[in-house]
Amino acid sequence: MKNKIKLCILLLFSLSISAQKSNKPSTFERYLQTKELVNVQLIDSSIRADLKYATTDNFAKTILYDTLFNIYAHPVAAEKLAKAQKYLKELNPELSLLVYDAVRPLSVQKKMYKVVQNTKYAAYVANPSRTGLHNYGMAIDLTICDNKGQPLDMGTSFDFFGRAAGINKEAELVAEGILTKQQVKNRNLLRKVMTRAGFLTIRGEWWHFNAVSLSEAKRLYKIIE
Template sequence: MRPYHQIPIIECGESLIKIPLELFAVESPHPYQKLGANYGEHSPYYLRQSVIENLIQAQNYLQLLHPHWYIQIFDAYRPVTVQQFMVDYSFGEALRERGLKEEELLPQQREEAWQAVYEIWAVPSLDMQTPPPHSTGAAVDITLVNDAGEIVNMGSPIDEMSERSHPEYYASSNQEYDANRQLLQNVMLKAGFQRNPREWWHFSFGDQMWAWLYNQSHPETTMTARYGRLTGSKLISS
């Protein structure tokens, strides 16, 4: 359980729709599909309608500050099956980084590897009360592309399982990386998003994490989540 799982979900029924990719920069080919993740009938480039509207607002704010810069979309909607695939893949990566083989793991080594995985990845829960953020269609992983078409250096890649992923990691050690992360956060917060405290790239609007973070900074309010886990096709619009 994460702290944000205490937030009630009151599903608003808003559709999951295709992101207008022509308005953004896009990670291509999609990084998880390239690894073999199966998204089923819909591509990973879907989000709830209001989330997309806010993402467009964020890009408009960005381009007021930096004309011809773009938000680059790395990942968006993610079925729980893909969440499970990436958790399993990342566990394998954690073992490779440590030079370990799963069949030879000591209990402590296994626990340490899983701790590294779950520092970044949400549990692929099928419980409707504890959905992974991306499985609600409310979360998006992003970075920035500058006017030369180059990915802006944030000091660490998306999904890295280390402390460098923490948003404030470079606050006192690298002004450039910290400023780039702050820029990304500022335009997203201005558009109504909240940032994952553990991941500089992860932003959400309307899910449990978003509501929990909003309540932390606005103690006089009691925000609930408006988006839960998507089930079936009734909320998905083509």
């Protein structure tokens, strides 16, 4: 009986990996497609992905996207991301954008909010009643990596909660020895390619970029439930 259970587990794991490798959309991804979101890597396959919330390698230490294998975003954000990648490749063909998170359906936001209650991270996760641009597929969390997929040093990890993640006082952070000049140079490169493609920055997170303003998203686009 135990051997049969092990065999079933291995088979399910194999099928999951096969679907991931074949780029076959999961049920969840097909749902995102019905909401007119697009698989960014079908637009530009050179853009890399390390979807943190599809693994336990995130601040919540919990898998929040259990069947998401590709980067999905609103077409407006996807087009801008492809432009940013093209510009980065023009500057340095050895580098690539590496996406950590894109669309975050409201159902996932609710799950994340529930997971962090009564933890030290509770204050950092928005209440689902206050929708954000990830919920529209209009926000991208990302970094830059080399041709081996190794992220450039940005001074902090993704989803780091602290002032070192902010972008508005980087010179001060360098003077204090919290950041290095090279780390800030790497951040500047990321901001350069993203803002040239039309993305907007936010002060508190070097990795977060918005394709449109929240007011524009609320006026023109639909939330992904």
